[in-house]
Amino acid sequence: MAEEEYKDVWVFVEQTDGEPAAVSWELLGAGADLAKTLGVELCAIVIGDKVEHLCQESFAYGASKVYLMDAPVFHYYRTEPYYKAVCYLIEKYKPEVVLVGATSLGRDLAPAVATELKTGLTEGCTGLTIDESRSLLQTRPVYGGNIMATIVTERVRPQMATVRPRAMPIPEKDTSRQGEIVRESMVISEDDIGVKVLEVIDSRKQGEAVDITAADIVVSGGRGVQSKENFRILQELADELGGVIASSRAAVEADMAPMEIWIGQSGKTVRPKIYIACGISGAIQHLAGMRDSDVIIAINYDRHAPIFEVANYGIEGDLLQVVPAITKHIRELRAQK
Amino acid sequence: MLIVTCIKQVPDTAYIKIDPATGLLIREGVPSIINPFDAHALEESVRLKDKYGFRVVAISMGPPDSEAVLRNAVALGADEVILLSDPVFGGADTLATSMVLAEAIRRLAQNEEVAMVICGKQTTDGATAQVGPGIATRLKYSQLTLVDQIQNVDQEARKVRVRRMLEGRYEIVEAALPSVITVVPQINQPREPTVPMQMRAEMAEVTLWDNKEMNLPEESVGLKGSLTRVRKIFIPIMPEAEILGDGISDPEGAASLLVDTLIEEGIFSL
Numbered sequence: 001m002a003e004e005e006y007k008d009v010w011v012f013v014e015q016t017d018g019e020p021a022a023v024s025w026e027l028l029g030a031g032a033d034l035a036k037t038l039g040v041e042l043c044a045i046v047i048g049d050k051v052e053h054l055c056q057e058s059f060a061y062g063a064s065k066v067y068l069m070d071a072p073v074f075h076y077y078r079t080e081p082y083y084k085a086v087c088y089l090i091e092k093y094k095p096e097v098v099l100v101g102a103t104s105l106g107r108d109l110a111p112a113v114a115t116e117l118k119t120g121l122t123e124g125c126t127g128l129t130i131d132e133s134r135s136l137l138q139t140r141p142v143y144g145g146n147i148m149a150t151i152v153t154e155r156v157r158p159q160m161a162t163v164r165p166r167a168m169p170i171p172e173k174d175t176s177r178q179g180e181i182v183r184e185s186m187v188i189s190e191d192d193i194g195v196k197v198l199e200v201i202d203s204r205k206q207g208e209a210v211d212i213t214a215a216d217i218v219v220s221g222g223r224g225v226q227s228k229e230n231f232r233i234l235q236e237l238a239d240e241l242g243g244v245i246a247s248s249r250a251a252v253e254a255d256m257a258p259m260e261i262w263i264g265q266s267g268k269t270v271r272p273k274i275y276i277a278c279g280i281s282g283a284i285q286h287l288a289g290m291r292d293s294d295v296i297i298a299i300n301y302d303r304h305a306p307i308f309e310v311a312n313y314g315i316e317g318d319l320l321q322v323v324p325a326i327t328k329h330i331r332e333l334r335a336q337k
Numbered sequence: 338m339l340i341v342t343c344i345k346q347v348p349d350t351a352y353i354k355i356d357p358a359t360g361l362l363i364r365e366g367v368p369s370i371i372n373p374f375d376a377h378a379l380e381e382s383v384r385l386k387d388k389y390g391f392r393v394v395a396i397s398m399g400p401p402d403s404e405a406v407l408r409n410a411v412a413l414g415a416d417e418v419i420l421l422s423d424p425v426f427g428g429a430d431t432l433a434t435s436m437v438l439a440e441a442i443r444r445l446a447q448n449e450e451v452a453m454v455i456c457g458k459q460t461t462d463g464a465t466a467q468v469g470p471g472i473a474t475r476l477k478y479s480q481l482t483l484v485d486q487i488q489n490v491d492q493e494a495r496k497v498r499v500r501r502m503l504e505g506r507y508e509i510v511e512a513a514l515p516s517v518i519t520v521v522p523q524i525n526q527p528r529e530p531t532v533p534m535q536m537r538a539e540m541a542e543v544t545l546w547d548n549k550e551m552n553l554p555e556e557s558v559g560l561k562g563s564l565t566r567v568r569k570i571f572i573p574i575m576p577e578a579e580i581l582g583d584g585i586s587d588p589e590g591a592a593s594l595l596v597d598t599l600i601e602e603g604i605f606s607l
Contacts, residue, residue, distance in 0.1 A: 317584020
């Protein structure tokens with residue numbers, strides 16, 4: 001099948017229990033620009049169980065058409081029914097670009113689809129543009145973000161990419177927009193699917209007091225905090241900011257913080273709006289867990305600590321003095337309001 | 338029954354430096370290690386071997402010096418190790434990589450039933466997390482990613498029950514075997530090899546399967562079999578951190594300046 005026969009930009013709208021993932025709307029925003037450059041339609045794929053309401057939302061965020069597959073077999077995400085549904089739609093309608101959010105779901109689904117269709121997939125993109133030959137230029141960080149690579153899928157279609165959440169802005173929502181719903185169905189029997197979701201457990205019920213990966217503001221401590229008791233200083237700031245505390249590996253190994261809040265390559269990955277790194281040197285394994293935060297603030301007495309290379313703002317000083325001073329200043333400002 | 342563990346030798350990212358003149362990776366002097374995520378995969382495979390009696394075969398697609406991580410796998414408990422290496426396998430993207438690994442697993446499965454393929458979630462170099470799902474799709478095995486607990490294996494019923502670590506929640510999932518399972522570091526703490534195991538590793542045979550052995554069409558492997566191409570590599574321009582105030586002589590002043598700046602810039606509101 002020739003490249004030219006593939007047309008349109010598609011965005012996979014991710015949902016869990018009927019709740020859409022925000023990245024889906026970000027991708028419609030990015031997709032709109034691509035579709036405009038290519039002179040083609042922007043469409044959404046909505047798959048789930050009782051998810052028709054997401055069609056209207058997809059139109060509101062810019063899609064002109066939604067391919068909808070609504071059936072009980074899609075209630076819980078599982079690779080098999082979802083990748084088969086997406087492959088069926090792609091083979092039938094032949095989009096030239098397919099975008100998926102680089103979430104746990106998207107990173108499970110997209111490679112299954114790309115492998116089945118024998119097409120190119122680029123992971124975790126932070127930038128997407130179209131070049132003169134109508135190819136999708138896909139830019140992503142590699143080697144922990146120290147280098148960026150621009151990748152193309154040659155010869156085959158669709159060009160698939162997963163895109164980092166919050167790499168693209170959410171577009172304007174226009175609830176008056178209308179579009180076309182293309183209802184599709186497949187015969188997928190529950191009996192044929194070898195995977196069953198037995199239980200879904202909220203992280204908080206699992207004994208984790210807080211899901212740090214969902215927090216907007218993270219106050220994180222490293223070796224420089226020096227003691228478990230001193231973490232209280234960070235907790236006070238976190239409380240004042242409405243955020244959570246976290247730690248580096250060094251703090252966990254020194255028994256200053258529990259494993260559950262360890263951020264790093266072998267720990268958790270966070271991408272909050274604000275990440276305040278207190279007494280954290282910024283070893284590459286730690287950066288792997290937090291460098292995509294929107295704003296990084298470093299507080300460290302060592303001006304040459306690697307953390308300052310990724311930080312937006314920094315204070316060179318003793319965190320045991322600086323952190324309480326930040327908390328105090330915010331409280332003062334609030335009291336004045 | 339077999340557990341196949343896929344492992345990759347990667348450059349130690351702690352030592353990665355970029356030549357500012359060319360923007361390219363400086364490879365000399367950068368030590369090679371087992372992909373840290375694969376160390377967890379191997380550890381989990383060996384734990385399952387200890388618990389259920391599986392045989393563990395570790396495979397790796399890579400250049401000849403990848404033999405080192407396979408020997409290391411023997412020291413950690415793998416029963417057999419196979420290096421998939423051929424010049425034509427080089428330059429592979431994830432699609433061309435899963436092609437080779439899946440074929441190797443298929444060959445192993447011809448002689449002995451494969452219960453599970455266990456992989457690390459992703460590598461520290463490419464970090465795409467695409468190869469595990471690629472293998473599952475090619476072999477039509479069930480696919481379970483982001484597993485932080487393998488709770489139970491029912492060998493008779495050919496089922497596995499796992500916990501997956503997702504955003505803000507966990508899922509308990511049961512899958513029919515054979516299954517491809519990708520694991521997160523939270524799953525276990527890899528063991529250190531004992532001295533007797535190290536010695537065993539030094540004497541172990543690392544089987545080599547090149548493409549004469551594997552007989553894969555050259556258009557489907559390596560650079561030729563890759564559908565994605567790197568057009569350009571560049572170093573992102575990272576703006577320098579704005580250092581606020583003098584935190585050493587005036588911590589309160591610096592702290593106030595930080596808060597005021599964040600509010601002014603709209604990053605934080607009271």
